[in-house]
Every structure is written in C-alpha cells, then in structure tokens.
Amino acid sequence: MSILHDLETTILARKSADPDSSWTAKLLAKGPEKCAEKFGEEAIEAIIAAAKGDCENLTYESADVLYHLLVMLAARDIALDDVLGELARRQGTSGIAEKAAR
Ligand SMILES: N=c1c2ncn([C@@H]3O[C@H](COP(=O)(O)OP(=O)(O)OP(=O)(O)O)[C@@H](O)[C@H]3O)c2ncn1[C@@H]1O[C@H](COP(=O)(O)O)[C@@H](O)[C@H]1O
Numbered sequence: 188m189s190i191l192h193d194l195e196t197t198i199l200a201r202k203s204a205d206p207d208s209s210w211t212a213k214l215l216a217k218g219p220e221k222c223a224e225k226f227g228e229e230a231i232e233a234i235i236a237a238a239k240g241d242c243e244n245l246t247y248e249s250a251d252v253l254y255h256l257l258v259m260l261a262a263r264d265i266a267l268d269d270v271l272g273e274l275a276r277r278q279g280t281s282g283i284a285e286k287a288a289r
Pocket residue numbers: 194197201208209210211212250251254
C-alpha cells in the first residue's frame with residue numbers, strides 16, 4: 188500500500204462525510220467540476236514554480252497537485268489503480284508509439 192493509496196482511502200471516506208467536517212469533504216460536496224477547477228489551480232501553481240526554477244515550492248505544489256488529482260478522480264469514481272494500470276500498460280512502449288496509437 189503506497190502513501191497515494193492511503194490518501195485515496197482517506198479521500199473516498201470523505202465522500203460520505205459531513206462537508207463541515209473536513210476540507211476534502213467540503214470540496215467533494217461542491218461537485219466534480221469544482222474539484223477539477225481546484226486541480227487546475229494547483230497545477231498552474233506547480234507550473235509557475237517549475238518555470239521559475241523554485242524547486243522547494245515545486246515540491247510543495249506537486250504534493251498539492253497529487254492530492255487534488257486524487258480528489259478529482261474520486262469525484263468521478265475513477266480508482267488510482269485504474270490510472271496506475273494505464274501507466275503500467277504503457278511501460279515498454281515508446282512515447283512516440285503511444286502517441287501514434289491515439
Ligand atoms: N494532502 C492534503 C492536502 N493538500 C492540500 N490540502 C488542502 O487543500 C487546500 C488548497 O489550498 P488553497 O490555498 O487553494 O485553498 P484555500 O485558499 O484554503 O481555499 P479556497 O480559497 O480555494 O476556498 C488547503 O486548504 C489545504 O489544506 C489538503 N487537504 C488534505 N490533504 C490530505 O487529506 C487528508 C484529509 O484531510 P481533511 O479532509 O481535511 O480531513 C489529510 O489528512 C491529508 O493527508
């Protein structure tokens with residue numbers, strides 16, 4: 188069990204929690220569109236840190252991105268293992284071959 192799986196378990200439990208009881212529950216209660224918007228905001232913050240070469244902030248923002256990615260996936264009932272499975276499927280294929288297959 189990875190830390191991402193642990194975090195996913197916590198996030199899934201928040202889907203049925205009182206929105207006033209936690210940040211995650213409140214965000215999930217706002218719906219998948221808001222979760223996606225939040226993910227986009229965090230991704231932009233990571234992009235800015237990367238562009239500036241601010242590695243300390245990029246590490247911090249990347250944690251925000253991963254957390255908000257898991258929340259966005261949970262909001263659409265997509266399991267982390269589905270995403271990891273897709274990555275595993277791509278292992279051994281070149282990026283160019285992957286692009287051509289789409
Ligand atoms: N990893 C995280 C995590 N990363 C970021 N955040 C929250 O995400 C929010 C995003 O930051 P922002 O600055 O964009 O948010 P904000 O400015 O407070 O909110 P808005 O202005 O958008 O309304 C912050 O409130 C952070 O606390 C997180 N909240 C929770 N977790 C994990 O989720 C678990 C469950 O958290 P709760 O749901 O709070 O119990 C925690 O134990 C953590 O492991």
